Amino acid sequence: MHKTKIIPYLFILPFFVFFVIFKLIPVIITLVNGILEIDETSIVFIKNVELLLLDQVFFKTLLNTIIICILYVVIKIPMVIVISNLVNHLKHKRLILMMLYAPTIVGMYAYAILFRYLFTHNGFINQQLNLFGIQIDWFGNPFFAQLMIALTLLWGTLGFYILIYNNGLKNIPKELIDVIKLESNSKLPKLKYLQLPILAPVIKSILFIAILEVLTLVDLPLNLTLGGPSQSTITLSYYIYMQAIQYNNFAYASFIGIIISILSLALFLTKKNMENFKYEVI
Amino acid sequence: MKLFRILLLVFVVLIWMFPVVFLILGATNHSGWAYQIPISFQIGNQFRINYDYLYQTFYVNSVIFNSIVVSISTALISIIVIVFASYAFSKYHFKFKNILFGIFIASIIIPQISTLVGNLKLISAIGLYGTIFGLILPFTINIRVFYYLMNMFHYIPNEIIDSARIDGASDLQIVNKISIPMTLDKIALSFFMLFVSSWNNFLIPMIMMNSRRRFTIPVMLSSLSDPLSYNTGSTLLALLIAIIPPLLLYIGLSNIIYNKNSV
Numbered sequence: 001m002h003k004t005k006i007i008p009y010l011f012i013l014p015f016f017v018f019f020v021i022f023k024l025i026p027v028i029i030t031l032v033n034g035i036l037e038i039d040e041t042s043i044v045f046i047k048n049v050e051l052l053l054l055d056q057v058f059f060k061t062l063l064n065t066i067i068i069c070i071l072y073v074v075i076k077i078p079m080v081i082v083i084s085n086l087v088n089h090l091k092h093k094r095l096i097l098m099m100l101y102a103p104t105i106v107g108m109y110a111y112a113i114l115f116r117y118l119f120t121h122n123g124f125i126n127q128q129l130n131l132f133g134i135q136i137d138w139f140g141n142p143f144f145a146q147l148m149i150a151l152t153l154l155w156g157t158l159g160f161y162i163l164i165y166n167n168g169l170k171n172i173p174k175e176l177i178d179v180i181k182l183e184s185n186s187k188l189p190k191l192k193y194l195q196l197p198i199l200a201p202v203i204k205s206i207l208f209i210a211i212l213e214v215l216t217l218v219d220l221p222l223n224l225t226l227g228g229p230s231q232s233t234i235t236l237s238y239y240i241y242m243q244a245i246q247y248n249n250f251a252y253a254s255f256i257g258i259i260i261s262i263l264s265l266a267l268f269l270t271k272k273n274m275e276n277f278k279y280e281v282i
Numbered sequence: 283m284k285l286f287r288i289l290l291l292v293f294v295v296l297i298w299m300f301p302v303v304f305l306i307l308g309a310t311n312h313s314g315w316a317y318q319i320p321i322s323f324q325i326g327n328q329f330r331i332n333y334d335y336l337y338q339t340f341y342v343n344s345v346i347f348n349s350i351v352v353s354i355s356t357a358l359i360s361i362i363v364i365v366f367a368s369y370a371f372s373k374y375h376f377k378f379k380n381i382l383f384g385i386f387i388a389s390i391i392i393p394q395i396s397t398l399v400g401n402l403k404l405i406s407a408i409g410l411y412g413t414i415f416g417l418i419l420p421f422t423i424n425i426r427v428f429y430y431l432m433n434m435f436h437y438i439p440n441e442i443i444d445s446a447r448i449d450g451a452s453d454l455q456i457v458n459k460i461s462i463p464m465t466l467d468k469i470a471l472s473f474f475m476l477f478v479s480s481w482n483n484f485l486i487p488m489i490m491m492n493s494r495r496r497f498t499i500p501v502m503l504s505s506l507s508d509p510l511s512y513n514t515g516s517t518l519l520a521l522l523i524a525i526i527p528p529l530l531l532y533i534g535l536s537n538i539i540y541n542k543n544s545v
Contacts, residue, residue: 009370023389027397029404034399086287086290090287099294122318212393219485237395240396250399264396
């Protein structure tokens with residue numbers, strides 16, 4: 001009896017040790033660095049707040065993050081709904097879902113480097129747009145640079161969201177679909193009165209993960225635009241990297257990190273129901 | 283409606299194939315290829331030259347070797363640690379279980395980027411900065427995989443475990459002979475996810491690795507694609523090397539991933 005009591009502790013011990021060293025201690029170091037440390041004159045927290053309030057770039061990065069997030073979500077959610085509905089009735093649904101999911105395996109940094117060649121001035125995308133008489137300066141115009149970030153992110157993550165939405169679609173009862181079919185012939189009511197209300201939690205959860213994704217976005221600006229043009233693609237997370245690595249300003253970088261954590265916490269609290277939590281795993 | 287479906291399929295194939303096609307073409311063509319007007323869709327003969335450039339300036343073979351070693355060791359250490367912990371959380375009752383679980387799950391709220399400073403300081407404090415262990419040990423804890431496996435262990439009926447215990451099996455035997463075999467496909471999937479996340483691990487390795495012989499593929503790519511040293515052919519070849527192993531693994535494991543339990 002005594003033996004069975006010690007065994008679960010032995011099982012979780014390695015995990016617990018690794019967790020404490022590599023997850024918990026960095027959090028504590030960050031907290032100490034950004035808030036609690038005491039200088040000769042004052043506590044770091046006050047210094048950082050003063051820095052933050054005077055820091056125009058920080059508010060610009062906050063705005064950039066919001067704009068990129070809006071662009072990303074506004075393009076993504078309709079695309080997810082449309083593609084999922086198209087895929088849903090196909091014979092080879094599984095195969096197509098598999099193919100759509102495959103791009104999400106590749107790391108974001110790789111997309112950033114690849115899309116730099118695609119979006120470049122004479123690159124593939126501009127060549128195709130030229131056929132329609134459009135010429136876009138993706139790296140020179142702040143808005144298009146932000147759009148480029150959103151599109152690249154979309155390319156790399158779309159399959160994952162389609163998978164989530166399709167999982168939701170499977171759970172709609174067949175009887176309901178039949179009833180709607182009796183009532184009307186067109187497709188639109190089915191979408192409006194049946195699918196969207198039933199799948200509202202799924203859509204919320206997609207929205208939630210998407211915001212979190214943009215909030216922690218650092219590989220893309222780092223490899224695609226380096227924050228330019230005129231600081232328009234510096235996201236909050238990339239700003240941490242800039243402060244810590246480029247300006248060696250560890251205290252301030254930690255402080256921004258804490259702000260991002262607070263924003264993330266607020267997000268999690270907003271989305272209290274964790275029923276769709278398991279989708280985030282795959 | 284049929285036209286619609288065909289259009290969709292074309293779209294899907296485009297999305298899926300395009301980066302790979304672009305990479306294969308780029309990797310076999312000369313450096314100016316990506317800026318040609320119009321881009322030619324012909325496989326070139328510059329593969330050898332692109333590869334030689336990578337070989338001479340970045341020791342690409344040892345970089346690939348490093349990446350493989352780092353990813354496999356990270357995934358192995360991770361999976362062993364996580365399997366036992368998630369099993370304990372799923373099948374045992376013990377003191378502080380709920381508190382510990384709460385702390386583990388709550389740590390998901392804190393994004394990795396926000397503790398960048400803490401991570402770097404810790405890694406250099408324990409002497410792993412710039413070493414290959416610094417690429418492995420700090421990235422072994424993955425709470426999402428832990429949570430996923432814990433849920434999967436819930437599916438093992440308690441009766442089976444109890445009957446094994448009555449037959450005199452020790453706890454370790456139960457894990458080895460019953461629990462792991464019963465969830466082997468889920469564990470393989472977890473291993474794949476851990477492998478891929480280590481293979482794609484970019485930011486902290488890029489910051490701390492400065493010896494070219496110790497680079498992993500993402501680190502090599504980030505210094506390759508420095509705007510000052512544009513060498514398109516070699517960069518695209520390196521990208522091709524970076525995406526092939528995860529994709530092959532994914533195709534190999536797709537039967538597990540897309541069985542009726544997980545999708």
